[in-house]
Amino acid sequence: MPETTPSAGRPLLEVRGLRKTFNPEGSLAHVALDGVDLAMRAGEYACIVGSNGAGKTTLFNAIAGSVIPDAGLIRIGGENVTFLPDYKRARKVSRVFQDPLKGTAPNLTVAENVSLAYGRSKRGSALKMAMRKEKRAFIAEALATLGFGLEDRMDVKVGSLSGGQRQAVTLLMATIGHPYLLLLDEHTAALDPHATERVLELTDRVATSPDIATLMITHDLEDALTHGTRTIVMHEGRIVADVSGEERAHMQVGDLLELFRTTAGTTLADDKVLLKA
């Protein structure tokens, strides 16, 4: 597989006419993606909001390769990956999930987890020791940048860390291999407010890197407007609104709700949605 570097001007992520129906045969047929078009450039950082079941997670699954779409095209870094298995595109796309347990291996140490993520950008070392001195030093340095004090707990099993610490490790793992795309699926939803704030602050730091495009699904409408450069609204498998620049800069949570109502033709139905006063 030739390494393709994204040519200037071409988006890092290109999604065209993406469709996915679950259980197409049965009475349970459900259209999860109904023609999604989306382009993300390097350095862009977009928040996605939408009702429950709008297809946000399915969109991420299709981009990451854990769901193969019925129709459509997905290009990452200029390469057509529509049918590439998930583990083969994992070097280009990183994901962080809501559940802190999902992104890390609990019985491996912090350093071993980070090493796995780091190793994926370096091939041809299958039988080298995983924990070489220079690699440990590199990992310690990377952990120190998180500001969670994890560089002193490198040899602790990840299973003994708190949710916020685990998400911080997961974020580091997601970005240490320099992917084109970072997909965050409600990655702070399971954390307490203090941990949420710290992880979001860390997210903003990694997502503003100029070589990466970031998509973040959130239930917090305030966060959806204040984090990143763009806000995308999904409804019933489609992108119904996409705001950025001046328009977004002046937007309040109320305006976003109103935008949702006019574009989706209904009110935002999300039992988790957060409306900070």
Place this chain on the structure above:
Amino acid sequence: MTPQIFFDAIMLGFEYSLLAMGVYITFRVLDLADLTVDGSFGFGMACSGVLTMAGQPYLGLIAGIAAGAAAGCVTGLLITKAKINPLLAGIVTMTGLYSVNIYVMGAPNVSLLNAVRCYDPLYQALGGDAGLLSVDGVKMAFIIAIVALAVAINAAFLHTETGLAMRAAGDNEEMSRASSINTNAMKVAGLALGNALTGLTGAILAQYQGFADLGSGTGMVIVGLASVIIGEVFGGWRSVTWGLCCAVAGSVVYRLIIQLALALNLLDANALKLVSAIIVAAFMAVPAVRQTFKDRKLRRDARSAMERLLAEDAAALAGATGEED
């Protein structure tokens, strides 16, 4: 009770410790309950038996490793490619191997008492009957060397990039795929490794006991599990290197327990499999039982807290009605 029977038990423990390491790799590292073991044990034994008869004891050991690895690959492919439930995939391979093993051996059992076995050249080199070590001493030294080598190789492997990827695949499959690990390939490789160790156990055992017997693979899964679990009871959960060492120790302790029970007439030889099954069931139940007791204590505490509140309510009510009067 003579020291000899304990010496024999310890030696048997080391022989079977390779099997215990194999089960540790599939059961603890890959998190798969692999039933191929009974079949790959017999497969290794059959290959070793035939080659030892032909005057090639070392080739017999290597063939045992290869046979076990091949059996593990078959189970791995059934799990990952044919998407067959892991337990069932193991049973399928094990059952098929019954026939294969008969074809390989050509008879239900062969005697190797007159053949040159893997420890014989070493015995002769050390002076034979006139030498310093008895045959048993040489056998013990030989098996300990092999076990030590196996622990070292496996521990080193599990700390390489590939070994780390294998451990991750068993620990969190989804995250591993997200780290571009081909988890299916890791499962096949891990099953091959685990069963290679099992095949080697069968191969060594044939030469050590002086015969290969098709029936002797039966119940090997439980023997391996019992050793791993006994090792964990004493050693706890730490690193993988420690886990491998504990599996070896568990295997030796397991044989000593059984030998002791036999020697004290607490047990007749027919009860061995039953005792192994009970050991495994009992030790595996420990975490659940512990949790039940914990839950019960929590509930008791919650109940007494609730009763305190009810008592407060009752007292307040009594006070209120008292004032009204």
